[in-house]
Amino acid sequence: MPFWKRYNHYIAIVLLLAIPIFSLSSKARAGEGGALFGGASFSQYVATAGVGGAMGWLSDLFDSSSAKTIEDLQTQIFSLREENTRLIGVLQENNRLRKLVGFKSANPKFSLVPADVISRDVSPFFNVVSVRIQTDEKILPNQPVVSHEGVVGKVYRVNRNYADIMLINDSRSGLDVLTQRTRARAVVRGTGDSTNADVQLDYVTSDSEVRKGDVIVTSGMGGVFPPDLIVGRIKELQPKTNTMFRDAQLTPAVDFSRLKTVYVITGKD
Numbered sequence: 001m002p003f004w005k006r007y008n009h010y011i012a013i014v015l016l017l018a019i020p021i022f023s024l025s026s027k028a029r030a031g032e033g034g035a036l037f038g039g040a041s042f043s044q045y046v047a048t049a050g051v052g053g054a055m056g057w058l059s060d061l062f063d064s065s066s067a068k069t070i071e072d073l074q075t076q077i078f079s080l081r082e083e084n085t086r087l088i089g090v091l092q093e094n095n096r097l098r099k100l101v102g103f104k105s106a107n108p109k110f111s112l113v114p115a116d117v118i119s120r121d122v123s124p125f126f127n128v129v130s131v132r133i134q135t136d137e138k139i140l141p142n143q144p145v146v147s148h149e150g151v152v153g154k155v156y157r158v159n160r161n162y163a164d165i166m167l168i169n170d171s172r173s174g175l176d177v178l179t180q181r182t183r184a185r186a187v188v189r190g191t192g193d194s195t196n197a198d199v200q201l202d203y204v205t206s207d208s209e210v211r212k213g214d215v216i217v218t219s220g221m222g223g224v225f226p227p228d229l230i231v232g233r234i235k236e237l238q239p240k241t242n243t244m245f246r247d248a249q250l251t252p253a254v255d256f257s258r259l260k261t262v263y264v265i266t267g268k269d
Helices: 008-030 042-106
Strands: 110-120 128-133 144-146 151-159 162-167 174-179 185-189 199-205 215-218 230-237 245-252 261-268
Touching: 174 230, 199 230
Parallel strands: none
Antiparallel strands: 110 128, 110 261, 128 162, 144 151, 144 261, 151 162, 174 185, 174 215, 185 199, 199 245, 215 230, 230 245
16 A cells, blocks of 8 residues: 555644644745735745645545545445334334233233234224234124223124224224222213324213223123223313213223234133
């Protein structure tokens, strides 16, 4: 490798330090001597030309090697970003699978059939997702559907290994529930608003001890859902009045926009 390429960084530093010193000394001499080249001394002219020439030489010196280095670094950065994104996805998937396995282990009394969400209803009035059943076990309408987070909905239609699931925020859905803390009864009803996952909590009596943040669970009434499955938390609650019931709003425990795998409860083991 040529000498100037091997030590180009050191040569550049020496030049960048030497040029300003040379320029200052030439200005000092210009104050003592005569004026040439339009009022500037010859040494000033040389210094100015030297600065321009040195900067041009430095630019040429580093252009080829630095451009290649920068390009290589950019390629490495893009590669690392892609790898980081992939690893984040793997970690999220592993976390989801651990939760699913944990849910099955925590509920050994239920016969659970896994199903993968494959599409969503785009209707602004109904909230339905389509699933593909992972086993050959027979699925029936009205069977409850859950995830590791809580209650999802119930089977609406079945077609061989595929089924439509009506979510609890569908306007046609109704679910008898209890507050986990005080066991006060109420009914969860969907609003049918596809842009808002929150649901209504109806028939909350004015004298019941219910408050914002209370966990709502299934009551087991109606014969569809087993008791004590988590449905959500109370988000908003109307203050007590002289009326018989208070209006309340519930945030479901399940994030419906991120559903990937659900379980159909086909019975008890």
